[in-house]
Each structure stands twice: as structure tokens, then as C-alpha cells.
Amino acid sequence: MLEKFTVIRGRVVPLRGEDIDTDRIIPARxxxxxxxxxxxxxxxxxxxxDEKGEPKPHPxxxxxxxxxxxxxxxxxxxxxxxxxxxxxxxxxxxxxxxIGESFAEIFFGNATAIGLPCVTLAPEDLAVLFQxxxxxxxxxxxxxxxxxxxxxxxRTAPLSIPEEAREALVEGxxxxxxxxxxxxxxxxQFDRRLPYPRRSE
Amino acid sequence: MxxxxxxxxxxxxxxxRLKNGQSQLFIDLHLLHEVTSPQAFGMLKDLGLRVxxxxxxxxxxxxIVPTHDRTEPFQDPLAQSMLEALRQNTxxxxxxxxxxxxxxxxxxxxxxxxxxxxxxxxxxxxxxxHTSTHGAFGAVAFGIGTSQVRDVLATxxxxxRKLKVRRINIEGKLAPGVYAKDVILHIIRHLGVKGGLGYAxxxxxxxxEAMDMESRMTLCNMSIEGGARIGYVNPxxxxxxxxxxxxxxxxxxxxxxxxRRWRAVASDPDATYDDVVTFRAExxxxxxxxxxxxxxxxxxxxxxxxxxxxxxxxxxxxxxxLAYMGFRPGQPIKGVPIQVAFIGSCTNARLSDLRxxxxxxxxxKVKRGVRALVVPGSEWVARKAEEExxxxxxxxxxxxxxxxxxSMCLAMNPDRLQGDELAASSSNRNYKGRMGSPKGRTVLMxxxxxxxxxxxxxxxxxREVFGIGR
Numbered sequence: 267m268l269e270k271f272t273v274i275r276g277r278v279v280p281l282r283g284e285d286i287d288t289d290r291i292i293p294a295r296x297x298x299x300x301x302x303x304x305x306x307x308x309x310x311x312x313x314x315x316d317e318k319g320e321p322k323p324h325p326x327x328x329x330x331x332x333x334x335x336x337x338x339x340x341x342x343x344x345x346x347x348x349x350x351x352x353x354x355x356x357x358x359x360x361x362x363x364x365i366g367e368s369f370a371e372i373f374f375g376n377a378t379a380i381g382l383p384c385v386t387l388a389p390e391d392l393a394v395l396f397q398x399x400x401x402x403x404x405x406x407x408x409x410x411x412x413x414x415x416x417x418x419x420x421r422t423a424p425l426s427i428p429e430e431a432r433e434a435l436v437e438g439x440x441x442x443x444x445x446x447x448x449x450x451x452x453x454x455q456f457d458r459r460l461p462y463p464r465r466s467e
Numbered sequence: 468m469x470x471x472x473x474x475x476x477x478x479x480x481x482x483x484r485l486k487n488g489q490s491q492l493f494i495d496l497h498l499l500h501e502v503t504s505p506q507a508f509g510m511l512k513d514l515g516l517r518v519x520x521x522x523x524x525x526x527x528x529x530x531i532v533p534t535h536d537r538t539e540p541f542q543d544p545l546a547q548s549m550l551e552a553l554r555q556n557t558x559x560x561x562x563x564x565x566x567x568x569x570x571x572x573x574x575x576x577x578x579x580x581x582x583x584x585x586x587x588x589x590x591x592x593x594x595x596x597h598t599s600t601h602g603a604f605g606a607v608a609f610g611i612g613t614s615q616v617r618d619v620l621a622t623x624x625x626x627x628r629k630l631k632v633r634r635i636n637i638e639g640k641l642a643p644g645v646y647a648k649d650v651i652l653h654i655i656r657h658l659g660v661k662g663g664l665g666y667a668x669x670x671x672x673x674x675x676e677a678m679d680m681e682s683r684m685t686l687c688n689m690s691i692e693g694g695a696r697i698g699y700v701n702p703x704x705x706x707x708x709x710x711x712x713x714x715x716x717x718x719x720x721x722x723x724x725x726x727r728r729w730r731a732v733a734s735d736p737d738a739t740y741d742d743v744v745t746f747r748a749e750x751x752x753x754x755x756x757x758x759x760x761x762x763x764x765x766x767x768x769x770x771x772x773x774x775x776x777x778x779x780x781x782x783x784x785x786x787x788x789l790a791y792m793g794f795r796p797g798q799p800i801k802g803v804p805i806q807v808a809f810i811g812s813c814t815n816a817r818l819s820d821l822r823x824x825x826x827x828x829x830x831x832k833v834k835r836g837v838r839a840l841v842v843p844g845s846e847w848v849a850r851k852a853e854e855e856x857x858x859x860x861x862x863x864x865x866x867x868x869x870x871x872x873x874s875m876c877l878a879m880n881p882d883r884l885q886g887d888e889l890a891a892s893s894s895n896r897n898y899k900g901r902m903g904s905p906k907g908r909t910v911l912m913x914x915x916x917x918x919x920x921x922x923x924x925x926x927x928x929x930r931e932v933f934g935i936g937r
Contacts, residue, residue: 283783283787285760287898289900290900293900294530294878294901298543298879300505300509301506301509302506302613312900341661342661345694345760346596346896347896348594348598348612349502349612350612350613350614351613368661370664371696372611375611375612376613376615430485430489441614442618443617445485445486446622449624452482452483456493457493457523460479460480461717462495462523463525463582463583464717465715
């Protein structure tokens with residue numbers, strides 16, 4: 267049974283910057299792997315470490331944000347490559363949700379498919395949240411997928427997420443393969459009807 | 468009321484509606500490569516499932532292939548293990564695999580069209596964002612993640628939500644020395660890297676109608692860089708002429724039947740669109756990027772923008788780009804020294820790209836100190852280029868003539884920038900660190916502009932360097 271996501275509660279890492287692409291989330295050279303295990307340690311590798319592997323100033327290296335489980339980002343997060351390695355690295359680094367202004371489509375789909383909710387806030391609410399967690403890294407934030415709101419301090423901000431993704435996460439049905447398999451015989455009908463590339467010798 | 472190609476293809480492939488309102492969409496053609504498939508095969512195994520319709524799945528190896536020495540085992544054991552995993556998985560599941568040395572290996576988005584696998588009206592998916600390339604044939608083609616690769620392997624379907632369609636008209640005649648690459652960089656520059664979110668892009672108009680298939684592929688390839696997951700061109704006689712006689716194209720009576728079907732799938736003249744945008748071909752200059760995403764572009768004669776010239780919301784990213792690229796606001800892009808010139812990638816490593824460059828490059832020499840690479844998109848492209856004497860033109864000019872693969876475009880093989888080298892590149896992404904060095908810098912441009920940069924050692928106007936249109 268898949269996990270159900272109703273309310274995700276935790277501290278937040280604020281990661282500023284627009285159009286953060288998946289090459290930055292996980293550089294290509296770390297994708298020479300046969301499984302997704304262990305990818306968490308390469309999350310934002312080139313932004314977090316110098317050529318010698320020494321840590322650079324970065325929110326993910328900041329001791330004040332250690333143990334946080336929600337990633338806070340700006341607009342266009344996850345653009346570029348379709349690599350599922352990107353949300354996998356985020357999830358395997360211990361994050362359970364991402365709050366942002368907008369997400370690239372393939373990234374959003376990949377994240378949802380592995381049970382990593384991506385929710386959006388209006389730009390003004392997002393700005394307030396950034397400010398709040400930058401001032402107080404210990405601030406607890408709640409992402410409530412049932413009531414569709416993000417709560418922090420005394421504030422409540424409405425969140426958006428496509429309804430089918432929200433339902434799938436809340437009901438623990440975010441991995442669609444079981445439902446796809448149910449089509450059964452219908453699939454064979456489509457396979458028979460639709461042409462496919464065939465070498466005619 | 469008329470329908471778009473996108474709507475027609477969608478309706479023909481919708482198996483059923485899922486509980487959550489998404490559609491279960493049948494995928495006609497599934498393309499695989501070594502980077503995003505091993506985990507999917509692993510998940511399949513864990514679930515005790517098989518590849519449901521192996522005759523609809525084709526695989527090749529491209530991202531990790533060394534382009535210099537392909538002797539096995541590769542020097543990089545990780546790369547070797549990925550190749551072997553793909554060999555093993557395709558063999559176990561009866562999937563056609565175009566292995567190294569098969570004569571058909573190459574970049575997945577180059578070999579699909581070249582073999583006639585890519586056909587109008589199809590739904591095509593691949594675990595790679597540049598799957599949008601195949602839209603050039605009037606296919607609905609898009610990149611997917613690895614969990615979806617698993618879904619397609621197991622069921623030949625995936626859960627998807629219908630997009631809106633934006634018609635992008637390009638009208639008129641492109642100036643000499645201006646190519647499809649300039650057109651798409653120009654479009655992304657104007658519509659933005661997030662402009663296509665939620666849309667499929669339909670490209671049309673007299674400029675696109677006049678383009679050959681390989682130019683249309685370049686155009687559709689970079690749709691994803693504009694935020695659109697899908698880009699396509701309606702199939703026409705140009706499409707059919709390209710496909711005729713390819714190894715996997717329909718033949719005999721099936722060919723005529725296929726053409727009838729393909730004509731019918733094109734958007735109706737009275738189709739309605741969610742948005743329509745028009746560009747004039749004459750206004751499109753040779754275009755190059757100056758920043759860290761493909762939307763940060765400008766005409767070759769242009770100057771890098773001053774921050775105050777940009778809308779406030781674009782300034783933080785522009786500042787970040789200037790700092791990373793080491794450029795000054797207001798500086799002309801022309802004349803910036805380069806260290807590396809790269810012609811390759813799924814955007815621009817097809818035979819027509821290499822032919823066009825060779826035609827102008829003949830008699831020129833790569834500037835001393837510039838490392839220049841040309842990496843053909845497939846074994847077939849390489850072979851043809853050898854036969855036609857194109858490879859020799861490149862070699863004589865001082866380019867390294869490499870074996871096919873993705874190479875420096877994303878640097879999962881030994882081809883990569885060193886330190887903060889600046890590359891003139893025909894590839895599709897100029898992200899920070901994209902070409903394998905965390906400080907490496909990329910300026911995107913057409914293949915001919917890369918050749919001009921190689922010859923002069925700096926970002927240059929190919930029309931001036933090669934005396935085009937003067």
C-alpha cells in the first residue's frame with residue numbers, strides 16, 4: 267500500500283533562484299547508476315561543493331536548516347532534462363514536499379509519481395514564506411493537501427496543485443501502474459488496431 | 468468544428484478515462500536508452516512484470532558512449548555497466564536493440580526518424596526530454612520519467628492530462644545564413660523558457676512549410692526549452708518524401724494506406740487553438756545565447772542587455788548569468804573568445820547539418836588553440852558523411868571527427884569542458900555545468916555559427932566569416 271499524504275509538517279530549506287534546471291539539481295555525471303539508491307548525496311552537488319569536495323555556502327549546507335523536510339523554491343523549478351534522478355535525489359535527501367511558484371511539467375509528473383508532492387503558492391504568499399523561514403529556520407510549516415493550504419506561524423495561505431495529483435497523493439494512489447494494468451484486454455485491442463513500425467523484408 | 472492534430476491523435480489513443488480524470492494513453496512507439504531505463508527494468512522485475520508489447524519498443528545507446536575510443540570494456544566501468552544492463556534487459560525482454568557497431572546506433576532522436584520508426588499520427592514516448600524532436604513528423608512525442616518508462620514497458624500506456632495547443636506561425640523567407648536553430652532560439656527568446664508550460668506547440672506557416680525534415684526536427688527538438696513538452700509540425704508531402712523507403716516505413720499497398728491516414732491526421736484548416744502567435748522570418752537574425760538558459764539569447768550583432776533594460780522579474784537571473792558567464796552588461800557578444808567548438812547533439816548532428824557546415828568550411832582552418840569536435844548523430848550519419856567527403860573537410864579544417872553519441876551536450880562520457888572554458892555549441896542547453904565542468908560555459912548557436920567560432924576563435928557572424936549573402 268502506498269503512503270497517503272494528508273498533512274506534511276516540517277522545517278523548510280529556502281532555495282532562491284528561478285528556472286532551476288534538473289542539471290543543477292543533479293549533474294549528469296552522477297546519473298551513471300543502475301538504481302536510484304544513494305542519489306541524495308549528490309543533490310545540488312556542484313552548487314554545494316567545490317572541485318576539492320569542500321562545502322560551499324549553500325542553504326542545504328547551512329547547519330540551521332539541517333533536518334528540514336520541505337524544500338521552498340521559486341518559479342520554473344525542475345526545467346530541462348526529464349531525468350527522474352532529480353526528484354529522486356530530493357526525496358532521498360530527506361525531503362517530503364516542495365513548495366514553489368511553478369514547476370516544469372515533466373519534473374512535476376516525475377515527483378508526483380514517486381510520492382513527492384509539489385505545491386504552488388501565490389507569489390506574494392511565497393515571498394512571505396521565504397522571508398519567514400529565512401528569519402526563523404526553526405519555523406514549522408504545514409502543507410495540508412486535504413484543506414489545500416500551507417500554514418506557518420499565524421498565517422494560512424491557499425495552495426494549488428492539479429486536482430488529480432492531489433487526490434492521488436491524499437488517497438495513496440499516486441503510483442498509477444496498478445490502475446493502468448487494469449485495462450487488460452483493452453490494451454490488446456489498441457495494440458491490434460494501431461500500426462507500429464514494422465520492417466517488411 | 469475542426470480539430471488539431473494533437474486532438475485527433477489524443478482521441479485515437481485514449482484507452483479510457485482514469486478515476487482521477489486523467490487519460491490512459493496508448494503509446495505507439497517507445498524508445499529506450501541506457502540512462503533512464505535500467506531502473507525501470509528493475510522496477511518491472513520487482514513487480515514480476517514483462518514488457519507487454521516488445522515489438523513497439525526500440526533501444527539504442529547514446530549518452531554514455533565514448534566518442535573517441537569505443538573499445539570495450541570502456542575505460543569508465545560505470546558506463547560499461549550501463550551498456551551491459553541495456554544489452555541484458557533488451558535481450559531478456561525481446562526488445563530490438565541497435566548496439567554499437569550495428570550500423571544503426573546513434574542518438575535516440577536521430578535514429579528514430581532515420582530508420583522510419585517515427586511516423587505521423589503516432590504517440591511516441593522516451594525517457595528523454597528531447598523526444599519532442601519526433602513531433603517534426605506530426606507525431607505526438609514527449610519525454611517521460613523513469614517511473615513512466617516502467618509504466619509504458621508494462622502496459623504500453625501512461626496516465627496523462629491533455630495539454631492546450633498554441634499555434635506558432637512563422638511566415639516568410641529566412642535570410643541566407645539563418646537556420647531552424649536560429650528560429651527556435653528566437654521563439655524561446657520571445658516567449659520565454661516558461662512560455663510553453665501547459666501547451667503543445669504546433670509550428671506552421673510558410674517558413675515551416677518550406678523547411679526540410681531535418682530543420683523541422685531541430686525546431687521541434689527545442690520545444691522543451693521553451694517549456695512546451697511537445698512540439699509538432701503537420702505532416703505533408705515533405706514528410707512523406709522523407710519517410711519513403713526507410714527501413715521501418717510502410718511499403719507497397721501499406722504505404723498508400725499510410726499516406727491516406729497521415730494526411731487525415733493533420734490539423735483541419737478550421738481547427739481552433741488556445742493561442743496563436745506569429746513571427747516574421749525576415750526578422751530572425753542568427754541568434755546566440757549569452758546566459759544560463761536558452762531564453763537568454765540575442766542577435767549576433769546584439770549587446771548583452773543592461774539590467775535596467777530587462778523587466779524586473781528577469782533581473783535576478785540575468786545577474787546570476789552575467790556572474791557565471793563572466794560577461795559585462797552592454798558588451799557585444801561578437802568577439803568573445805572561445806576555447807571549444809562543438810557540433811553535435813540531437814538538435815544538430817544530422818547529415819544536413821554536417822553537409823551545410825562542410826559546404827562553407829572547406830578551405831578554412833580552425834584557429835590555433837581551439838579544441839573543435841564534430842560528433843555525428845548516428846553511425847549512419849557518420850558513414851554517409853565519410854562517403855560524401857564531409858568528414859574529410861572537417862578533418863582538414865582541424866576538427867576532431869568523432870564516433871556518434873550525445874558527447875559534450877551533457878557530458879556523461881569523457882567529452883567535457885575543463886575549468887571555465889567557453890564552448891560555442893550546436894547543442895540545446897546552456898545550463899550551468901551542463902557540459903561537464905561545474906564552471907564550464909556554453910553559448911548555443913547553429914552549427915554553421917559554431918564553425919565560424921571555431922575558425923575565428925571567437926563568437927562570430929557566420930555570414931561574415933564565410934561570405935554568405937554578401
